[in-house]
Amino acid sequence: MDSITHFALGACIGEAFLDKKIGKKALLWGGLAQSIPDADFVAGFWMPLSEELLAHRGFTHSILFLVLITPLMALLGRALHRDLPISLNRWMFFFGIEIMVHIFLDGFNNYGTGWLEPFSHCRFSFNTIYVADPFFSFWPALAAIALLLIPIMSPKRPFWIKLGIILPIVYLGYATLNKLKIDRDTRTILAKREIPYTRYFTTPAPLNNWLWYVVAGNDSGYHVGFRSLFDPPGTLHFEYFPRQDELLDTIRDHPEVKDLIRFSQEFYTVEKYGDSLVFNDLRFGQIIGWKDPREKFVFHYYLQHPESNELVVQRGRFARWDKEIALALLRRAIGKDARD
Known part of the structure; x- marks a missing residue:
């Protein structure tokens, strides 16, 4: 997915995990947490372009990276907010979910995602949703803006959290059904x-x-x-x-x-x-x-x-x-x- 969608969806998930314990900073933490795998853009500063193409969505989008970076980010989160009642396990769960959602969603685009790097160079791409689909991105973006503007104690916040997370899931399911229909119809045409x-x-x-x-x-x-x-x-x-x-x-x-x-x-x-x-x-x-x-x-x-x-x-x-x-x-x- 595009970076804005990752940040907005991450903000909604951050609000769901950290909510009133950390105030509206939960939105920022969520957006930043889900953006971590895209740190691979720095490879472009020194790699030849053909190598950079493979580095993007490579190791930083792998299961191994998820396992290694999650505890480090959890320790950082706890160190910066030691005065808040958020356990290390909750920080671990939060970062793990955010990064996992990022690399999972990227697998639905056509670029290819290296989930098994560096042990296998196989790229996973389900080709189910366009990298910038406004019908997917609109809901988390709208919800993130609403959560930023609504007071932290407002009873309306849970509604926006659910809208920003559940509707993209529903749309992804809809896109998957569309993919199955197109594949069935196309293979029939090719055979005929x-x-x-x-x-x-x-x-x-x-x-x-x-x-x-x-x-x-x-x-x-x-x-x-x-x-x-x-x-x-x-x-x-x-x-x-x-x-x-x-x-x-x-x-x-x-x-x-x-x-x-x-x-x-x-x-x-x-x-x-x-x-x-x-x-x-x-x-x-x-x-x-x-x-x-x-x-x-x-x-x-x-x-x-x-x-x-x-x-x-x-x-x-x-x-x-x-x-x-x-x-x-x-x-x-x-x-x-x-x-x-």
């Missing part, structure tokens, strides 16, 4: 059209959970498309993108290329933009692909011009967006403009 594939995933399109981005293929290439929960049965337009793996033959052993292949979990294509060789990670979708099915992929990494790769994960998410593109996304999300 006799499209061969050894790798497959679906993940939500930006800012919603009704329009889903679909990728299915193998070492030769990938079929890419978008399907809405409201599309007619059997409707799914695919565009085919050849993998063109042979373009990497002369540089395949380069550490940068190895990192990118590992990061992409094999969902990649290679192509040329003019004189530059470009590595596409398909997991992050296409720039306005619901409107232009031949558009570039969000994650496109210039192998010969590394200086052009700043914010490589973010730069294409909302490129070329305007009112027309936003309306096109809305129309596709509600099942309009679908085609085979």
Whole structure:
């Protein structure tokens, strides 16, 4: 999830755990506690970009990190608030829950989360909810603001705590059901059209959970498309993108290329933009692909011009967006403009 959502949800959980014992500081402690795993951003200050991509949501999002950091943060919390009736065990439980919620939620996005680092480099990604979904984030943000403004002794506070925690859980369950339906429908379509594939995933399109981005293929290439929960049965337009793996033959052993292949979990294509060789990670979708099915992929990494790769994960998410593109996304999300 995005950092603001983690902070807001963490604030609500902090209020639930520490409430009147620590006053409104519970909101701050909760937000900071759930933000701890994202301390891995400091890796970017000295790591090459390709290594930084793997470091993010790596060790600091692992079960081992959770086990190691929880008692240290609990000791810090008790030391700073020694005068309050909060036991070390409660501090331990508080930090453990906050950090566990963070790394658990990140597993529902498409980036990949290294729960088993450093023992296994396997990345977990359930591809169930977009990294910044306003329908998930609105409730904890609203609740955190309300808890900040409402007096500490107000009887309304428990309502806002429940709203900020329970509604995101309900929405995550709803998103999971949507995922199951999209997967069932998509696999049926692939089977009927006799499209061969050894790798497959679906993940939500930006800012919603009704329009889903679909990728299915193998070492030769990938079929890419978008399907809405409201599309007619059997409707799914695919565009085919050849993998063109042979373009990497002369540089395949380069550490940068190895990192990118590992990061992409094999969902990649290679192509040329003019004189530059470009590595596409398909997991992050296409720039306005619901409107232009031949558009570039969000994650496109210039192998010969590394200086052009700043914010490589973010730069294409909302490129070329305007009112027309936003309306096109809305129309596709509600099942309009679908085609085979």
